[in-house]
Amino acid sequence: MSTLDRNARRASAESSAGQAAPRLRKIAGDDYLVFCELFLRLTSIDLGQYKRGQMERRIRTFAERAGIKDLEQYAAIIKADPSELERFLDRVTINVSQLWRNPQQWAMLARDVLPVLARDGKVKIWSAGSSYGAEAYTLAAVCREAIPTARVEILGTDIDKRMVERARKGHFSLDDARDAPRDGMARWFDQVSDGWQAKPEIQKLVRFEVGDLLRVTPPAGTYDLILCRNTVIYFSEDVRDALHERLAGALKPGGFLMVGSTERVSSPTQLKLDSCLPFTYRKAA
Ligand SMILES: C[S@@+](CC[C@H](N)C(=O)[O-])C[C@H]1O[C@@H](n2cnc3c(N)ncnc32)[C@H](O)[C@@H]1O
Incomplete structure (x- = not known):
């Protein structure tokens, strides 16, 4: 199960136990998770399965270079602009390879x-x-x-x-x-x-x-x-x-x-x- 799924399940379990508000606020306030969720819908790539520290740093640096600090805002931009999504995919999936590598x-x-x-x-x-x-x-x-x-x-x-x-x-x-x-x-x-x-x-x-x-x-x-x-x-x-x-x-x-x-x-x-x-x-x- 992905981290996103786990978080969603935990949130839903806590909701039925009457403790939803603080947890949900935490997830909703986590712009990285919100970004991952939108990215999953756009591309079917589940960033929740990748090492968060490394992936989040890479994404934040990339968004900041485009002058954007908040990942929720950046998510809206890549949703609206396919060329930005292309640039972002180039960055995220790191396709480095070569003939006879190693x-x-x-x-x-x-x-x-x-x-x-x-x-x-x-x-x-x-x-x-x-x-x-x-x-x-x-x-x-x-x-x-x-x-x-x-x-x-x-x-x-x-x-x-x-x-x-x-x-x-x-x-x-x-x-x-x-x-x-x-x-x-x-x-x-x-x-x-x-x-x-x-x-x-x-x-x-x-x-x-x-x-x-x-x-x-x-x-x-x-x-x-x-x-x-x-x-x-x-x-x-x-x-x-x-x-x-x-x-x-x-x-x-x-x-x-x-x-x-x-x-x-x-x-x-x-x-x-x-x-x-x-x-x-x-x-x-
Ligand atoms: C660094 S390249 C490695 C290419 C080649 N194996 C080599 O060693 O030269 C890593 C590749 O893994 C792909 N990749 C990343 N996550 C993947 C996933 N969940 N399923 C399939 N491919 C994935 C990326 O798109 C990228 O092209």
Whole structure:
């Protein structure tokens, strides 16, 4: 249950117990919660599930830059002005990504993980929190090199539909390729006037969907490999742990979960995961 839901339920319980006034005043006087509620209605994104301190600071700084101190007032502005909502979404969902981000993780996947998964001939992969697709296209290129004969399917999902639309195009800037190997770029991407375009050979391995990781319960035992990197850092700890549990459930027996290079799964054994490689967990077979 989200913080907003919890607050609403608490308020309603207190109301029936005859103690409503002070609590409701507190919620109504909390411009951050009022803002979150409107934002949820406008975008379906539940900010109540993200770490409040970090998220609130970010939102207040952004509103103050627009000359607005009160978040209720700022909420009214983003409701009325779609371009302000766009600017705000750019700020909030933090879509930073790049091709071959954290190159050592890709080398390890190619050497230690993909060949194991390819023994069955078919590998199903989920890039959870895929932003504009750099991770999914890197996966596709690395799979083509490491396990060229395997049948590979890669799904990328992100809460931000603008990023999903961008991801479907498979177009990347020169800067997106700053850490990518030159030979990999030349083999799997065409250089175009303003950057790089994924070649059809890898484009056909990937597809993208809009999806909120906090709302979906993916079907159990579906994926051989899940990458969920640099996405949970914004979630509160209990929300993050619950998501890791759902991701573990979505893995096939013997499947792998890779997290970001500053992240970890807090109780892997409880989820039947073995911490087998750096930032990588394997589900019991
Ligand atoms: C920093 S990017 C990480 C992209 C990629 N995984 C990487 O490591 O390069 C984080 C992404 O998570 C997405 N995101 C945030 N909350 C989400 C949610 N509840 N469900 C799905 N995606 C979410 C954001 O829109 C953003 O594109």
